[in-house]
Each structure stands twice: as C-alpha cells, then as structure tokens.
Amino acid sequence: MGGEYINLSSGNLMQEHLCCIIRQKAQHPGVEAKRRWLAARLSEGHMFRKLDAKGCAFIEYAPLERAWVPILGENFLYIYCLWVDGALKHHGYGHDLMGYCIFDAQSKAKSGICILGADKQKAWLLDQSFAKQFGFQTVDQTENGYQLLAMSFDGSKPRFAPQVHQPEIPEQQLVIYYDMQCPFILERVEKLKAYCTAHRIPATFVLVDTLVKAKNLPGVFNNFAVFYHGKLQTVNQLNPVMLEKMLDR
Incomplete structure (x- = not known):
C-alpha cells in the first residue's frame, strides 16, 4: 500500500x-x-x-x-x-x-x-x-x-x-555508553542513574557526543551499549528491572 x-x-x-x-x-x-x-x-x-x-x-x-x-x-x-x-x-x-x-x-x-x-x-x-x-x-x-x-x-x-572484535574495558563496574540519537534514551538513562544511586550500584554513564568518540567505542553500538565486569553485555536499552536481572546473572 x-x-x-x-x-x-x-x-x-x-x-x-x-x-x-x-x-x-x-x-x-x-x-x-x-x-x-x-x-x-x-x-x-x-x-x-x-x-x-x-x-x-x-x-x-x-x-x-x-x-x-x-x-x-x-x-x-x-x-x-x-x-x-x-x-x-x-x-x-x-x-x-x-x-x-x-x-x-x-x-x-x-x-x-x-x-x-x-x-x-x-x-x-x-x-x-x-x-x-x-x-x-x-x-x-x-x-x-x-x-x-x-x-x-x-x-x-x-x-x-578493530576494537569491536575485543569488546572489553578495564572498568569492572557498570558502564553505559549512550547518545541522544533515540528519543527514548534520555528518560531511560535518568531512571537508570536514579536506580543505581538508590541501590548504591557503582556506575558510570558516558555520553557519546562526537563522531570521533562513536567511531572509537570499545564495542558495538547503535545508540546504547552496556558493559559490566569489563565485557559488553548488550546494546538493548535497559530499564531498571532489566538492569537488575542483568546484574543478578
């Protein structure tokens, strides 16, 4: 049609x-x-x-x-x-x-x-x-x-x-890379920050705000990427419930 x-x-x-x-x-x-x-x-x-x-x-x-x-x-x-x-x-x-x-x-x-x-x-x-x-x-x-x-x-x-084939970072705590390409991201990131603060979860949120940063990211990325224990976990946008399940695995 x-x-x-x-x-x-x-x-x-x-x-x-x-x-x-x-x-x-x-x-x-x-x-x-x-x-x-x-x-x-x-x-x-x-x-x-x-x-x-x-x-x-x-x-x-x-x-x-x-x-x-x-x-x-x-x-x-x-x-x-x-x-x-x-x-x-x-x-x-x-x-x-x-x-x-x-x-x-x-x-x-x-x-x-x-x-x-x-x-x-x-x-x-x-x-x-x-x-x-x-x-x-x-x-x-x-x-x-x-x-x-x-x-x-x-x-x-x-x-x-090249770095995408070895998606590891030295930080062992939760690290989330994100940009503003998707309109869902801002609210999701704010909720995740609040959840991590409330539950005393060490976390770093990295805003990808230039093309150079995006091209040099340590793993695959479409607008969001989650690392934990130094390894890429997902490119899916998470909510607090999904994050809790991931941390418990």
Whole structure:
C-alpha cells in the first residue's frame, strides 16, 4: 500500500513529530534532545523519512563515514532504525521505506547499505529477517554474537572497527555508553542513574557526543551499549528491572 512520506529538513524539523514518541503540545525532554541531535546531523546527509500520518513508520540512516557507530567503510549508507508499529503494520510501509533507502543509495552512486544485526534478534535493532528479504548478508561478525549485514552494489564491504572484535574495558563496574540519537534514551538513562544511586550500584554513564568518540567505542553500538565486569553485555536499552536481572546473572 502506498502512502505520503515526509523527509525531515531544517525547515520542518521543529514542526513534525518524530514517530517514536509522539507529542502534540507538551514538550518531551527526549524528543527535544533528539531534535537537537538531528538538527546538527541533517547537513551531514542524515536522513529521517516518515509516513505522513500520526503513527510510527519511519527510516533513519546516514552516510557510514558520518554515522555514530564503530563501523568502518567507504561510500556506504548505515541504517540506524526502520520501525513500523501499531496499526500501521502490514500495509507495506516498511517495504516502501527500505525501497526508498535503496533508491537513494543507488541514485547517489553509493557502494551499498549496512545495518547492525545479531545472532539472535535484539529488541532495538532492525529486523534482520526483514532486511535479508532485500539481499542483506552478513559481512562481519563478532565472537559475542553481533553481525554486520550489508547490501553491496559493487562487491566492497564495510567492517567493524578493530576494537569491536575485543569488546572489553578495564572498568569492572557498570558502564553505559549512550547518545541522544533515540528519543527514548534520555528518560531511560535518568531512571537508570536514579536506580543505581538508590541501590548504591557503582556506575558510570558516558555520553557519546562526537563522531570521533562513536567511531572509537570499545564495542558495538547503535545508540546504547552496556558493559559490566569489563565485557559488553548488550546494546538493548535497559530499564531498571532489566538492569537488575542483568546484574543478578
């Protein structure tokens, strides 16, 4: 099923909703943080395309060289997120959005498109089975179960940064890396900080606020990464209940 779509730009960014957390009047701190983050990225070729409807149906991607992930490659696009939710599911909008990204990549003579995946589907990553319908294949992988999937137009391949294959840090306490690319993150981080303070859990929260920091992160990252006992635990965004379960394991 076709639909009308909108590409966010500096001219409409402040007026359009961002799909993930829809607010009409009241401001939402996470949404406003996302707007500020996105405003600085649009001139770098970052794309946020959404269905012109009240609901969640969008794709977000960027040139890999400018994408805030520890993935390397030349002339690829990196998809952060493709999400269709609620009543908008099963209408073909996901196929439309992926098709647009492929068309955009080809029209700009890109070498291909890539996404972050995993051996087992993670809640906050693009559905790999959906991506594979379009020809995405695993081109790099880590020993702890993460994959880099790519659709290559010319045979070239992106790759994880070298440190991603040894995702360890010296700190043994809880360390959470995050950026403001997702509007859910700000509130989640504040709740996790409060939980750790209340339960006297030593924790460090690291805001990733530059491209250089993102490219040099010690493990896979889409906008969030959790380390404990020096090892990467997950890229899933956690709430306090999920964190408690992880710490108890």
